[in-house]
Amino acid sequence: MLRATGIHKTYRLDRVEVKVLRGASLAVEEAEFVVIMGASGSGKSTLLHILGALDTPDRGGVEFKGRELFGAATGNAARERYRNREVGFVFQFYHLLPELSVLENVMIPGLVTHPFWSWRRSRGRVRQDATQLLERVGLSHRIAHRPNELSGGERQRVAIARALMNRPTLLLADEPTGNLDETIGAEILKLLAELNQAGQTIVMVTHDPKVASHAHRQVRLADGVVRASETAGPRPSAPRATRRVAP
Template sequence: MPILAAHNLFKTYQLGKTHVPVLRGVSLSIEEGERVAILGRSGSGKSTLLHLLAGLDTPDAGHDSHIAFDGRTLASRSGRELDDYRTRSVGLVFQFYHLFPELPVLENVLIASMIGKSRIAWTTSRQALRSRATALLEQVGLGHRLHHRPVELSGGERQRVAIARALMNEPRILLADEPTGNLDRQTGSSILDLLDGVQAQTKQTMVIVTHDPATAARADRTVRLADGIVVESLDSTPTSPTGSHG
């Protein structure tokens, strides 16, 4: 059974009186330990798909659309269970980092562990969590930057902090939206090297959204989106756009 599966996803946004279809019947499955790239141009629907997989948005009603994690659909989960999925089961990395500018690097990573914990639970586990955050920052090569603020870091260093934060709660799946999109080629390559190392050490399941074929080529498998449908797999075998509008 795949760790994450999406079936016949549709997503439409309304802009004024206009309905804009973004996803038109997307289906895919992710196996545990697999690194999958979702490749597509701007406007292909790839970031929207990632947001749905992360539980940050919901697919359109109908069409038998659903997303299942460990065999259970997200739609069947309570609000508390969905919060737990978003903050514990999934780790998110964004193109523009989304770090807190007023907090030092260590606190930016540590803050991920505060979500959903009571004050007592947080106080009790604080030292162990600080140790884990420190170890993660050392793993991503920033052990010497623990007390620097984001403004004092390069773009590549900020993305390393974001990756450490995403891994803080030991998520089952790491979802990354254009993790190298805001970086130069050399720095972006170093971030991909870092993700290679994380996967090699921990067998971390990863889904990486990208517009860059070279980034996608480093994944175990590539799913290409165009106009809101899956059009190609890694071996260039066309995939039937089941569920798309005719």
């Protein structure tokens, strides 16, 4: 479904060039739960950002369902649509919009999708989907609260609900438990595992082996390349039809 081949990425910090990725390759199949591990600064977040078209590789390519994300003919608009429709992001620092309520935060991807002129028609459905997602992550009693009124774990669950809003093919999670204590982090991982059990494809970045154990495949990134890939558990056998996690 998703295939990154020979990804190179170099950052320039003042006068120093830092080669973060030096030909990293990765393939992700549908309904897989893949964890990318590596030391701090090994380029795992950079690889995740490139997989989600948040960043562009200097060299190499990413194919999504056989189509190149960074080809010469693929414009920004296509990548924007890819981020909106095909990918859901979960960040370590939640990245919720502080002015909006929990429900509105979850609705935001829907607000990006739907134009002004059709909003009256689609508003009810978007709102219903967002409410169902919040029920699913156990936050139906918090929909009117602002992010600053929630605990870290609750914020991360809101972020997961938001990531699932447009029923993405791929969920990309960047250290989703990195900012949470062990108990809350375990709850989040359990939630991600349940989503994967339901057929959601997940790629998660972490440096914590305990966290990585929840995935069924781990890849290790070192010196800018993928060094090893090992299977940690059985792949879910969810049918293709449930690949996208419905609210």
